[in-house]
Each structure stands twice: as structure tokens, then as C-alpha cells.
Amino acid sequence: MTFVPNTAAQRAEMLRQIGVERFEDLLVAIPPELLMQRQLRVPEAHGEVELARAVEKLNAQNLHIPPNRVFAGGGAYMHHVPSVVDELSSRGEFYTAYTPYQPEVSQGYLQSIYEYQSYICMLTGMDISNASGYDGATTLADAVLMTNYVHKGKRSRVLFAPFVNAEFRNVVDTYCIGMEMRTEVLTASEQGRLSPQTLRDALSDDVACVVFQYPDCLGYLDEDMEELTAIVRESGALCIFSFYPFAAGLLKTPGELGADIVCGEAQCFGNYVNYGGPYCGFLACREQFVRVLPGRLIGRTVCERDGSPGMGFVMTLQAREQHIRRNKAMSNICSNQALLALRACIYLGSVGRNGFRQLAALCHANAMSAHEKLVNITGVQDAFPGRHFFNEFTLRFPSSQARQIRQRGLEQGMLVGIHPLVESDGTLNSDSNAGMVEDCLTFAFTEMQDEADSDALARLVWEVVSGS
Amino acid sequence: MAANQSRLIFEYNVENRHGTQVVGGMRSGRLEDYPRSLPQKLLRTERLPLPQVSELELVRHYVRLSQDSFGIDTGFYPLGSCTMKYNPKACERYVKHPGFANTHPQQPIETLPGFLAMFANLQDWLADITGMDRISLTPAAGAQGEFAGMLIFKQYFASRGEQQRRVMIVPDSAHGTNPASAVLSGFTVAEVKCADDDGIMNLELLNAVIEKYGAETIAGIMLTNPSTLGTFEKEILAVSERIHEIGALLYYDGANLNALLGIARPGDMGFDLIHINTHKTLSTPHGGGGPGSGPIGVKEHLAPFLPHPHVRSTENGYEFYRPEHSIGRMKLFHGQFGILVRAWIYILLHGPEGLRRISENAIVNANYMQARLKDSYPVRYDKWADGTDRYCMHEFVASCGRLKKECGVTAKDIAKGLLNAGFHAPTTYFPLIIEEALMMEPTETESKELLDSFIDTMLELHRQARVNAEALRELPNLRIKGLDETYAARHIDVRWQPGMPEGSAAGEGM
Amino acid sequence: MSRILYTKTHEYLREEGSEWYLGITEHAQEALGDITFVELPESGAEFSAGDEVATVESVKAVAGVMAPVSLRINEINSALEDAPEMINSDSQGGGWLAKVEALDASQLDGLMDQAAYDAMEK
Numbered sequence A: 001m002t003f004v005p006n007t008a009a010q011r012a013e014m015l016r017q018i019g020v021e022r023f024e025d026l027l028v029a030i031p032p033e034l035l036m037q038r039q040l041r042v043p044e045a046h047g048e049v050e051l052a053r054a055v056e057k058l059n060a061q062n063l064h065i066p067p068n069r070v071f072a073g074g075g076a077y078m079h080h081v082p083s084v085v086d087e088l089s090s091r092g093e094f095y096t097a098y099t100p101y102q103p104e105v106s107q108g109y110l111q112s113i114y115e116y117q118s119y120i121c122m123l124t125g126m127d128i129s130n131a132s133g134y135d136g137a138t139t140l141a142d143a144v145l146m147t148n149y150v151h152k153g154k155r156s157r158v159l160f161a162p163f164v165n166a167e168f169r170n171v172v173d174t175y176c177i178g179m180e181m182r183t184e185v186l187t188a189s190e191q192g193r194l195s196p197q198t199l200r201d202a203l204s205d206d207v208a209c210v211v212f213q214y215p216d217c218l219g220y221l222d223e224d225m226e227e228l229t230a231i232v233r234e235s236g237a238l239c240i241f242s243f244y245p246f247a248a249g250l251l252k253t254p255g256e257l258g259a260d261i262v263c264g265e266a267q268c269f270g271n272y273v274n275y276g277g278p279y280c281g282f283l284a285c286r287e288q289f290v291r292v293l294p295g296r297l298i299g300r301t302v303c304e305r306d307g308s309p310g311m312g313f314v315m316t317l318q319a320r321e322q323h324i325r326r327n328k329a330m331s332n333i334c335s336n337q338a339l340l341a342l343r344a345c346i347y348l349g350s351v352g353r354n355g356f357r358q359l360a361a362l363c364h365a366n367a368m369s370a371h372e373k374l375v376n377i378t379g380v381q382d383a384f385p386g387r388h389f390f391n392e393f394t395l396r397f398p399s400s401q402a403r404q405i406r407q408r409g410l411e412q413g414m415l416v417g418i419h420p421l422v423e424s425d426g427t428l429n430s431d432s433n434a435g436m437v438e439d440c441l442t443f444a445f446t447e448m449q450d451e452a453d454s455d456a457l458a459r460l461v462w463e464v465v466s467g468s
Numbered sequence B: 001m002a003a004n005q006s007r008l009i010f011e012y013n014v015e016n017r018h019g020t021q022v023v024g025g026m027r028s029g030r031l032e033d034y035p036r037s038l039p040q041k042l043l044r045t046e047r048l049p050l051p052q053v054s055e056l057e058l059v060r061h062y063v064r065l066s067q068d069s070f071g072i073d074t075g076f077y078p079l080g081s082c083t084m085k086y087n088p089k090a091c092e093r094y095v096k097h098p099g100f101a102n103t104h105p106q107q108p109i110e111t112l113p114g115f116l117a118m119f120a121n122l123q124d125w126l127a128d129i130t131g132m133d134r135i136s137l138t139p140a141a142g143a144q145g146e147f148a149g150m151l152i153f154k155q156y157f158a159s160r161g162e163q164q165r166r167v168m169i170v171p172d173s174a175h176g177t178n179p180a181s182a183v184l185s186g187f188t189v190a191e192v193k194c195a196d197d198d199g200i201m202n203l204e205l206l207n208a209v210i211e212k213y214g215a216e217t218i219a220g221i222m223l224t225n226p227s228t229l230g231t232f233e234k235e236i237l238a239v240s241e242r243i244h245e246i247g248a249l250l251y252y253d254g255a256n257l258n259a260l261l262g263i264a265r266p267g268d269m270g271f272d273l274i275h276i277n278t279h280k281t282l283s284t285p286h287g288g289g290g291p292g293s294g295p296i297g298v299k300e301h302l303a304p305f306l307p308h309p310h311v312r313s314t315e316n317g318y319e320f321y322r323p324e325h326s327i328g329r330m331k332l333f334h335g336q337f338g339i340l341v342r343a344w345i346y347i348l349l350h351g352p353e354g355l356r357r358i359s360e361n362a363i364v365n366a367n368y369m370q371a372r373l374k375d376s377y378p379v380r381y382d383k384w385a386d387g388t389d390r391y392c393m394h395e396f397v398a399s400c401g402r403l404k405k406e407c408g409v410t411a412k413d414i415a416k417g418l419l420n421a422g423f424h425a426p427t428t429y430f431p432l433i434i435e436e437a438l439m440m441e442p443t444e445t446e447s448k449e450l451l452d453s454f455i456d457t458m459l460e461l462h463r464q465a466r467v468n469a470e471a472l473r474e475l476p477n478l479r480i481k482g483l484d485e486t487y488a489a490r491h492i493d494v495r496w497q498p499g500m501p502e503g504s505a506a507g508e509g510m
Numbered sequence C: 001m002s003r004i005l006y007t008k009t010h011e012y013l014r015e016e017g018s019e020w021y022l023g024i025t026e027h028a029q030e031a032l033g034d035i036t037f038v039e040l041p042e043s044g045a046e047f048s049a050g051d052e053v054a055t056v057e058s059v060k061a062v063a064g065v066m067a068p069v070s071l072r073i074n075e076i077n078s079a080l081e082d083a084p085e086m087i088n089s090d091s092q093g094g095g096w097l098a099k100v101e102a103l104d105a106s107q108l109d110g111l112m113d114q115a116a117y118d119a120m121e122k
Helices: A008-018 A023-027 A048-060 A083-089 A107-124 A136-150 A166-179 A196-202 A225-234 A245-249 A287-292 A322-328 A338-375 A401-411 A451-466 B031-037 B055-067 B089-095 B113-130 B142-159 B177-184 B203-213 B236-245 B254-259 B300-305 B337-373 B401-407 B411-420 B448-467 B485-490 C026-032 C105-110 C114-121
Strands: A157-160 A182-185 A207-214 A238-243 A261-265 A281-285 A298-305 A308-315 A392-396 A440-444 B134-136 B167-171 B188-192 B218-224 B249-253 B273-275 B296-298 B310-314 B317-321 B396-399 B437-440 C004-006 C011-016 C019-024 C035-039 C052-058 C062-066 C071-076 C098-102
Touching: A008 A023, A008 B337, A008 B448, A023 B337, A048 B089, A048 B113, A048 B337, A083 A338, A083 B055, A107 A245, A107 A281, A107 A298, A107 A308, A107 A338, A107 B055, A136 A166, A136 A207, A136 A238, A136 A261, A136 A281, A136 A287, A157 A166, A166 A182, A166 B142, A166 B177, A196 A225, A207 A225, A225 A238, A238 A245, A245 A338, A281 A287, A298 B485, A322 B177, A322 B188, A322 C062, A338 A392, A338 A440, A338 A451, A338 B055, A401 A440, A401 A451, B089 B337, B113 B134, B113 B254, B113 B296, B113 B310, B113 B317, B113 B337, B142 B177, B142 B218, B142 B249, B142 B254, B142 B273, B142 B296, B142 B300, B167 B177, B167 B203, B177 B188, B177 B218, B188 B203, B203 B218, B203 B236, B218 B236, B236 B249, B249 B254, B254 B337, B296 B300, B337 B396, B337 B448, B401 B448, B411 B437, B411 B448, B485 C035, C004 C114, C019 C026, C019 C062, C019 C071, C098 C105
Parallel strands: A157 A182, A157 A207, A207 A238, A238 A261, B167 B188, B167 B218, B218 B249, B249 B273
Antiparallel strands: A261 A281, A298 A308, A392 A440, B134 B296, B273 B296, B310 B317, B396 B437, C004 C011, C011 C019, C019 C098, C035 C052, C052 C062, C071 C098
């Protein structure tokens, strides 16, 4: 198939006007030994018929788990995508636009990003949000590097509160290679919390930031967050929150809890889980850090609109960015995830204030209901009894049964929990808190499940644990 | 309804108006009790100020915003270095297959052999297209690919005990991401001025910088080929030989790969590491600035450093694994999966002949535009040192420098004039080494008729500039203009807040 | 009249009493365009000649301000934080960046006087 419109005759005419006889004459600058003498080794061109067949064939090899039978999160959440999100975001004017370099013809896209920034500020309790980043882990890494710039490179230690998702931490580690920052994981108390004393002991004047995940990767909420952030602030370090923004429907924002920088994943707002990407990382901060916030920012300004003074939108504070600062830029970010940010925007507008609160409550309700069913099974325990959670929680199983439960789930077309220490590609991660969650699984719930689904889950767990 | 065109979605709010109903009433009725199971201390006290609008209001709002946007589907988009070609609709239709869209990334890969095979296919195809030994699909965008590449260089030298190699050579025509990625990875940047020569890297310039810093401190060089001027780096073989001779490495910025499909390969030119912008060359849509995807390719000696996870073949299929000295994870999960699926589809749609046809026609289109425009908008490097004609590859950089001298009309004025005429503008003021630059990349998917009408418009603007520059700046067709960027930077208004007067800007108090 | 010295990179040092005012020249502010942000050093900081002391941003450009000679920062012009446009309106007066002390007075001899700077400009 080709999407080249010019005919052979047109091409010949164009070559004539260029002043060459053959196409190859245009390649004289390429050393002859570099010119390919064979065809590329890729499959023969497919028409749409063959393509449809290839796509079906590929998918037929895979196990398909229905969305309501996915009881797993770990950074990606199976929420419903309203029809209106797909319909509106697939409009070609949005879909096939590039970065809005020419504001006169990009007002619509610019405005949608301004709206996105406003939503992120509301949900996080921050003052400024960028126009989005690659995903929740890279924006966490961006946040960590921001604190390096805030402290002008004088503080190089990064502390992770216990139970920050290992996959997120690994991305931060990669980003820290260049700046030579060091990361450490703080030890959890017996209840799986961060004790104020542990935090105080770890802080010193070389700590740039402390990273909290909220809820943490086991799903738990810490009631004493304000006390912890106050301790961090006292030491001169900054508080970063990696936040699951769906929880904002019910819970206080990280801003209220004392965060300086908040990041996370907006995939949950109208974006498919898509086997892990593309997602939409958000990154927001308090006003005083705007100069070190990487990525694009859209601002409102004055303009001439239909001949009268009016308001419009532009990319602003661009002098922070790589295309102007080059080797003095604090980040190399160029592209963002505008299309997914647009979808998040449409999603939040579509469900609205009451709908969003209702959905958040339903996620929590579904988790509570399933939790009750599961902990009533003999042999199944909370990883840390008495802890509160939003839509994710962690259970402890008799030795080696966690693996069997997951396996049995796959056999029955369910994705049953994730092991808190295992990355999505199967790699085992270990840190100082690993021993506390060895035989555990973390379960996630959204509005997709109903009672029949959690009953099926409970039955499966019971079968494995009771040996039936 | 043209009354208030910049009205925000928040400004349509009506208390208790219903939006889209995601779940039915039978499931939401009992919810009021649930938050009570959480301690009051954790719960929000104020209601979130999300807008309450009907689905129809929402649809009209975003349809209007789309109509106030410009995409490839709207019109010609000759934005140089961005490869704004047609995004085939088939890629969009098939990527929506629920098998792709609804698969959770925590589903064990052993249950997804189809995806592993797709990853492996794409790795093999990209390796052949670029002439590299191994491809990693995980970087999220071109800039992240560069960052991954720079970290691989850093770890490679560390593994050899050559930590003193800290200098990264970057030509003055490079994209801003190149120096920024190098610095983010702990290198220092040595910028080489190619502008005063003939715009490309050559042995003389290279040797001067090597001598200045000392061969043992040089980590490598980052090059885009064709360069941002749209010219093939014809000294590339000598440059790569010299770089390797001093023990350093070559990085290839794949932003301009659309010129080379089936024609020449960075791997054969001596590059040790490359990135590919799939959203450019393989036409995965730009989506208003993203998502992109930036797979990287390496020669065998750098393979142990590739990001984690990587896909390899086994006796009975494929598997994820962690390369021995991996720099680690670049992002969550398995790369920009949906974008990679589109790239896979795009290659399948084209086949070997189709891929070469892309680059051939991209080159013909660019040269045709250059040939017809260069008398009015001079191209700084249009001859080689020996006086022979210099053809461009897939893009070229014209200049309004002469026009500015003659009548004060700048590249920005011409760009806005093009917008007024219904075209998107070329990239302006880049590369930095060309005065009043207009960087134009027509791509292969535009027809001669379209190019002719664009060229005619450019020539007409040129004529108008000299007759009546003021008239050219009037822009009668643009409803919105004069957007004040200085005001925006001095009065930062980057979010709406409840209580803000409609249509206001913070700091103005109106 | 107070003495003003210039660098090739368009910084000036203006002597007033026992103090030197550091800033960017009229030519530099004009080349940058509307200035929107200034990043100033801390009082008391010391810099070697040629080090970057401050950065000045406009909408589309950013420029580093180099120390013309080795110097110590005695005072910064904090009024610029809210009104960076003063650099545009009065670069060599109210738009000064910092009051500095030259650490090695002999380096001042290497700078240009008004006539030499004007000649370079042509």
C-alpha cells in the first residue's frame, strides 16, 4: 500500500524542474558504498484485508481477560472509557496536530491543555501543572531531578518511603545515573508504615527529597501523613507524592497533606490500559518551583480576537526548555502526551463533579466488599491488619499459595492480584522491606466489577487456599 | 455562538447538571455509606470543582476546540524536522482492537505470545531498516531515546574504566534535545561550529575539537543525518573512522530517518547507537505534541547495556530479559505499546518497496520545493565547495535574511502569512545557524498540485513583502492574532480556579 | 562622570563611588527583546572571570551573564524579580543586576572603554 499521491509522470516532471534526469542523481552526496543494494527485509505490503487478518492472528495467540476480571493495578487501572472520550479525541484536527508552535491556528488544542493543567491542579492541590509527561514513573523521576535543581546540586540523597512501587523506583534510579543522585528505601515499621523516628534518623542536610506513594503500592493510606511531611519540611528537603488521582474523588489532595511536588498517572482518566502505554504522566508543583518544572506549560494571555481585545492561549515560559536553553536546560523533554491529556480532560468533564465522586466511591466500595469476602476465608490475612485503603489492598497467603492463586486465575481467565515485589515483566525486585510482603498479593478494584466478579474471585482464592 | 470563543469548560458549570452516566443507578445507590469506613482525617472536606455539564455541551465544546486546531488532516503542515505526513487511518482502526486496548500490563507475558512476537518482529524490522544489531523498543520518545543512548555511552565507558570520557561533541545545527540529553547524562557538551564551513561535519572541524579537549576525554559525537539543514553528512565515513580511532562512539539522532528508508542505513555509516522517532518516520500520529515513541538501536558491543526489559528469542518463542549491564528501566511497563503497534501496522502496510518509495518521494518533493523557492528565499548552502549543486534530502532550510534586509519582513511574518493563507507554517528560526530560517519538510504524502499552490503562495508573499509589507502583516483571515507572549510570561496564568471571573487572566484583576 | 567598562559579551561594569554595578548593555537587552525573568546569584557569592553569574530570559531566548572580572557579589537588584522589564527600559541605570567588588583590580585593564565598545559595535 502507498500513501504517495504523485504519479510517475508527475515525478518525472518534478525531477525535470529540479534539473536532474533520474532520482538517483539527487543522492550524489551519499558515498556510493552506503547506498543500499537490496530491498529491506520486511514483510510484503499488506492491504487492509491482510492487515485485519494479521491483527486477528496476533491477538488470537493471547489470553484475553475480560476487563471486569482484572483484579490488579500496580500503576495501571482498568476504568471504563466513556464513548464520548473516544469519539471526540479521534477528531483528526486533534489527532494529527503537532506541538502548538503557531498559536493562531492552535487555540483549541492549547485551550484543552490549559484545561488539563487546571484539572491536575485541582486533583493534586498544587499551583502549577505541566502539559504532561511520558508516564507516572518518568514524571516521578522528573520530580526527583527538580529537587536536585532546587537545591542547586548540593543535596544528592533521595529517600523513598516504604512501599513505593518498585517499577517506579527503578525508573528514578535510571534517571539518577547522570546527575549522580543516590536513592535509598526507608525501612517500614511492623505495620508497614514509615515511623516518624525512622524518617528523622534518615534525614540530613544532604537529602534532596522524600518520595511518598499515596496510596502506597500495597494500597494503604497513612493517617499521619501531615506529621511526616512536616518532619521532611523541617529538614529542608522537599516532599514528592506519587499519587493515584482517582482517589482525589474521596480523599484529601496531596497538597493538603504537605506535598511540594505531585506526580502520577492520568491513564485512569479515559485512557485504555493498552498493555502499558502510551500513558499520561502528570507533574505539578507549588508555585515557587515553576522555574525548575520541566515540560511544556500553556498560559492564557491577551490577544486580538475577531478584531477586539480578547483572551487566548500560548505556550509560555519556553525559555526553560531544551530548544532554547540547549545544554543549560534542566530537562531534555520535547514531546509530551497531549493526546492522552486531552482524553483525561474530556473524561473529567464528561463524568463531572458528582459522577467522579460516585465513581471513586464505587471503586472503594467494590474493594471493601471484596476485602470482606477474602479475609473471611480461613488462612487469608491482611498484610497489615487494620490499615485503611482506597481501592487496592494487600493480603497474605499461606506459603507459596500466592503464586498458585495467580496461576489458577489465569487458567480461569482472571488476573488475580500482583505480587508487590515482581515487576510487570516478571523480574523480582528486592529491598529491605521485601521480607514483609513475601507471600502477599495486591488486589485492585474499579467500577468495572460487580458482586458476581468478587464472588468469583473469592471462590477461586478459597479453592486454592483450602486445597479444593 | 461566537460570543465567547475562549470560554472554558469550567465556565459552563451548572450545579447538579448530569454528565455521562458511567454506572447505572442500581450500583451507585448505596455508595453514600462507604466513605464513612475511612477516617474523617483522610477525606476531602471541600468538593472538587469539576464542571457539571451535559454530554452535548461537552461535545460541542470540544468539537469547537478541534475546529480551532490545525492537524495534517486539516491541511499542509510543512513543519521541518517533524515529518508531518499522513497518518493512515488503518493504524488507528486496528490499534483499537480490544486485544491491544484492554490488555492490562500486569498480565504475565507468558500468556501473551502474540505481543512478544510483535515486539520481536518490530525489533527485527527496525534493525534491518537502520542497519543496527539490536533494537530496544522501550524509550518513550525521541528525547528519551537520546537520554537512554547517552546513559548507555556513560555506562559503557564506566565498564571499561574510562570515566574520563566526558565530552560529547554536538554540531551547532543540532536539535536542542541533543545537548540537553548529553548534559542530563553527566556529559559536557563541545559545540562544533559547522556553520562557517559548509554546514556539515568534516574531519578538520572534528580534529580541531579533539585536539582542544584531548582525544582521551572525548566520549562521542551526536549527529543527525541528514542534518537539520537537510543535507547528507557526506564526510560521515571519515568522521566515524576518526571517532572510533580515538576510542569514542557515534550517536545517531533519527529525527530525519524519513529520508533514508531503503536508501542508506545509519548502521552502515558507523553509528554505534541510534534512536528512531516512530511518530515521524513511521507516522504514528503526533497527537498535538505526543505521544511519541523512541526505540533505540545498538551495535553488538553496546547490547549488554540496553534498557530493561528487552525481548529475545528462545527455543520455543520469545521472552523478556534484563540485559547483563542494563542501564535499567526508562519507563513503566513495556514501552509506548499502542504507538509500537501502529508502527508495526505501518510497516506491514508498506512492505519493502513501499518504504523505499516513502523516502524517494520525500526527497523529490523537498527538492522540487527548494528548486522553485530558492531564488526568492535563498538557501545558504546550495553549492558544495567544488561548485556543484547541492541537493537536499527530505527537507531544506530557506532564509528570509535577504527579505528582512530589503524590506524588514521576517521569517515570522512569512510564517503568519502562510497561516493566513490556510497552510501551517514551516519550522521557524531553526536551525539556529541560518538567519531568519524557514525549515520546510513537505513529506512524501503531499501531491505536486498541493506543493504548487503552497509555492505560489510563498512567492506571492515574497512579492507582497516588497510592495506593501504592512498589508502582509494584516492577516485578515486569522480570527485570533497578536497573542502576547511577553504578557503571558510576565503574568503567569496557567490554570483556572473557582471564582475566577469569566474570560479573565490572573494578575489582571479584570 | 562615572567610569563604565565593557566586555565583548555585552556586560558592563559601572563604577560609582567605591562600588561597581554589573549589568547587560543596551545592545544586549535590545538583542534579547522583552525580558521576562532574571536569575540572580546570592549575595556574597564569588565568581572567577568568565563564570556565569546570572541568566536573563526573554520569551524566546536565554542569555548567560558572565563575570567580566573575578568578583564578589555585594548586593543584588532584587527589584528585578518583580520587574525584569527594567532591564529593557533602563539597562545601564535601574536595570543593573548586582553590585560587585572586583577581586583582582588588574583584570579591569582587560576590559573595553566606551570608545572601544562602540567601535566593536560598528
